[in-house]
Amino acid sequence: MSEAASAQVTLANSTALLPSLGPLLHEWLPRQRWFAGKGRPITAFSLVSATEILPVDSAAVDTGPGLLHLLVRAHQPTMPDQPPADCYQLLLGVRSALPPRLAPALIGHVTDGPLAGRTVYEGLHDRRLAALLLERLRTPGGLGALRFGRGAEPIPAALTPRVLDTEQSNSSLVYGDSYILKIFRRVFPGTNPDLELPLALSRQGCGRVPAPVAWFEAAAPERLTLGVLQPFLRGAEDGWQLALRALAAGDDFTHEAHALGRATAEVHTALAAALPTPPLRRSQTDELAAAMVQRLEAAAHAVPELVPYVPGLRAAFDAVTALGHGGRDWSAQRVHGDLHLGQTLRGTDGFWSLIDFEGEPARPLPERRSPQPPVRDIAGMLRSFDYAARSHRPWNAAWAARCRTAYCDGYAKAAGVDPRDEPELLRAHETDKAVYEVLYEARHRPDWLPVPMAAIHRLAADAD
Numbered sequence: 001m002s003e004a005a006s007a008q009v010t011l012a013n014s015t016a017l018l019p020s021l022g023p024l025l026h027e028w029l030p031r032q033r034w035f036a037g038k039g040r041p042i043t044a045f046s047l048v049s050a051t052e053i054l055p056v057d058s059a060a061v062d063t064g065p066g067l068l069h070l071l072v073r074a075h076q077p078t079m080p081d082q083p084p085a086d087c088y089q090l091l092l093g094v095r096s097a098l099p100p101r102l103a104p105a106l107i108g109h110v111t112d113g114p115l116a117g118r119t120v121y122e123g124l125h126d127r128r129l130a131a132l133l134l135e136r137l138r139t140p141g142g143l144g145a146l147r148f149g150r151g152a153e154p155i156p157a158a159l160t161p162r163v164l165d166t167e168q169s170n171s172s173l174v175y176g177d178s179y180i181l182k183i184f185r186r187v188f189p190g191t192n193p194d195l196e197l198p199l200a201l202s203r204q205g206c207g208r209v210p211a212p213v214a215w216f217e218a219a220a221p222e223r224l225t226l227g228v229l230q231p232f233l234r235g236a237e238d239g240w241q242l243a244l245r246a247l248a249a250g251d252d253f254t255h256e257a258h259a260l261g262r263a264t265a266e267v268h269t270a271l272a273a274a275l276p277t278p279p280l281r282r283s284q285t286d287e288l289a290a291a292m293v294q295r296l297e298a299a300a301h302a303v304p305e306l307v308p309y310v311p312g313l314r315a316a317f318d319a320v321t322a323l324g325h326g327g328r329d330w331s332a333q334r335v336h337g338d339l340h341l342g343q344t345l346r347g348t349d350g351f352w353s354l355i356d357f358e359g360e361p362a363r364p365l366p367e368r369r370s371p372q373p374p375v376r377d378i379a380g381m382l383r384s385f386d387y388a389a390r391s392h393r394p395w396n397a398a399w400a401a402r403c404r405t406a407y408c409d410g411y412a413k414a415a416g417v418d419p420r421d422e423p424e425l426l427r428a429h430e431t432d433k434a435v436y437e438v439l440y441e442a443r444h445r446p447d448w449l450p451v452p453m454a455a456i457h458r459l460a461a462d463a464d
């Protein structure tokens, strides 16, 4: 779309929007699974950008929906490890009246401002609006603050959309069981690694990751990734569900664990070939261990159950510092950053793919995009086998141990490097991951807290 045309779709009086939408968002936003600031009040909203993807302030809304794209900052009291105002992507449907089928998507009725008299709702649930998003992705160009881009592969038109009904950190739409559009909810300046890394891997010829076919970004006031369209792996099942099923049936999972190790190794090898691999010298090792200690202290501050374990856990990080001071260098590279069984999909042909390269959602984007020891991902998967075994009754420690061995074997065979050859680095990363999980569960799923706490108990004792 030309700049002249895009100018017409920027909401004329967008500054008046938030005073009228604010009270509705105040109620609605904290109830969303993807809202990261749970437990802290929202003190104010500020508007970053507003773009009418389909006009909302004209008579057209009386006959059909409008679609308003907003980037909104939610201001909250600051905690030590959190930014003061996260920025969220909202796609608001706007209608004069909501048809009954869209009632569950209701956000509220606007009483004043430019949308006075309109009903706003979660636009992704409206098939007409979801279809429109795909149309925008098929035809690259600018639209207000937004930029739509795509690869060389043509994207078919008129695929039926549906919202993916799963617990996730973002929102996804599936089109005709052919493509999946992930819409990032909490957004950060810069390119999201969930676009950057799959693009780099596909250019490298690595088939372990569904290759992005289209994407959209905000171009102003700063560039940031908003959504990625990828092929939908129809019929694929995620590793977490498969592992739980195997546990329930008393089945061995080592064959799959071995294959997952191989898939991880192939992704790491391709990432190392595609992107920089700086060595971790003494000062970076110090920084790595110091960051782990800092995360441990912050987590213990937030979750008092951790406090008695702090000295034992710290020993794992100090061991890495000591090795660095003794002259040991490690290699670093771009990694997945939040690898666990739920980030793996096994196709109907048994082929494993990795998804969701965003990294740990709670970490700042520059940190997530920095090169790290590849063992970080291995630690994540090792924790995940433990999670599966612990969340199933009775606890099956031997099952987890066999999977962990098979995973490392599969990795070593394909990568030519065995992660168990660096036991201190592996244990430090496993400890760091378990600490992250304690915080994650305390914030999001308190019933699950005993699962990582059991690992904390073991890891703190191992370090003695």
Ligand SMILES: Nc1ncnc2c1ncn2[C@@H]1O[C@H](COP(=O)(O)OP(=O)(O)O)[C@@H](O)[C@H]1O
Pocket (backbone or CB within 6 Å): 164, 166, 167, 168, 169, 170, 171, 172, 180, 182, 210, 230, 231, 232, 233, 234, 236, 238, 342, 343, 345, 355, 356, 358
């Ligand atoms: N390419 C794909 N093919 C099939 N299903 C997918 C694909 N990508 C993601 N999914 C499904 O969508 C879910 C959420 O995707 P994910 O990227 O993990 O989002 P989030 O970051 O919001 O958690 C996954 O658990 C998986 O079930």
Ligand SMILES: O=P(O)(O)O[C@H]1O[C@H](CO)[C@@H](O[C@H]2O[C@H](CO)[C@@H](O)[C@H](O)[C@H]2O)[C@H](O)[C@H]1O
Pocket (backbone or CB within 6 Å): 168, 169, 240, 338, 340, 341, 342, 356, 360, 361, 380, 383, 384, 385, 387, 388, 437, 440
């Ligand atoms: O999938 P996300 O990127 O949103 O990852 C977050 O949520 C995960 C839970 O859904 C969480 O993973 C933890 O629980 C999993 C079982 O549900 C388990 O397999 C993982 O090993 C464990 O870390 C992940 O840590 C978090 O970032």
